[in-house]
Amino acid sequence: MNNQLTNTARKVVELLKQEYPNAEIALNYGNTWELLVAVMLSAQTTDVQVNKVTTTLFTKYAAADEKQEIKKFAQTPLEELTNDVSGVGFFRNKAKNIQNSAKQILEQHGGVVPNTMQELTILPGVARKTANIVLGNAYGVYEGIAVDTHVHRIVQRLRLVDLDRIGKGKQRYFKREEDQVLDFKKGANTDKIEQELMQVIPQEDWFMFTYLIIEHGRAVCIAIKPKCGKCLLADLCLAKRS
Numbered sequence: 001m002n003n004q005l006t007n008t009a010r011k012v013v014e015l016l017k018q019e020y021p022n023a024e025i026a027l028n029y030g031n032t033w034e035l036l037v038a039v040m041l042s043a044q045t046t047d048v049q050v051n052k053v054t055t056t057l058f059t060k061y062a063a064a065d066e067k068q069e070i071k072k073f074a075q076t077p078l079e080e081l082t083n084d085v086s087g088v089g090f091f092r093n094k095a096k097n098i099q100n101s102a103k104q105i106l107e108q109h110g111g112v113v114p115n116t117m118q119e120l121t122i123l124p125g126v127a128r129k130t131a132n133i134v135l136g137n138a139y140g141v142y143e144g145i146a147v148d149t150h151v152h153r154i155v156q157r158l159r160l161v162d163l164d165r166i167g168k169g170k171q172r173y174f175k176r177e178e179d180q181v182l183d184f185k186k187g188a189n190t191d192k193i194e195q196e197l198m199q200v201i202p203q204e205d206w207f208m209f210t211y212l213i214i215e216h217g218r219a220v221c222i223a224i225k226p227k228c229g230k231c232l233l234a235d236l237c238l239a240k241r242s
């Protein structure tokens, strides 16, 4: 393990904890199934937009208990469910995956959302990011680090991951004085980024790390023109703008 990188990672986590003491998931949900649905809907869509859609969705599909609610998602005509989630991107695929996941959870897990990475990632449309979010928030199980778009970008900028070990991606550069500096690789392999991060982030921080970085990504380290002049991580960052 690279000790210098581990120390940098620890500093990043500590600074972000001080800056964003209330960092947490921004999606609204009332039970584990709703959490899974909200996270599935959130791909390529803002949390604000997902919350708008799920406010109506979860009211419509509310039931006496979670299992009955999952049944409603499984039994509603797909066309109707598709229409109910049409306010998010890629809604047709998402509706299909949500319905098939509901059926699978009823048939194979007794109507209870599973609590292991292996079982969750077998569900249609559920990859490690979604599984990590559900496991951490619903079950307090930390099997990995959820790599969303902010984590994907910012850990590269901070070089907490080795950019040569995260697969191919479209290389984004920025100009620093006379030099072109690599900013991050858009589309680099998310699972490889997660594996690299798990080597340097202490396990007790895996869960919070995602939400701390998301806060920083929304407030300061935005995708285009990050506000490096206001960034508390600037001294640690190799992609700092001058």
Ligand code: SF4
Residues within 6 Å of the ligand: 154, 157, 158, 220, 221, 222, 226, 227, 228, 231, 232, 233, 234, 237, 238, 239, 240, 241
């Ligand atoms: S210094 Fe700039 S690029 Fe680096 S983490 Fe801060 S805002 Fe992002």
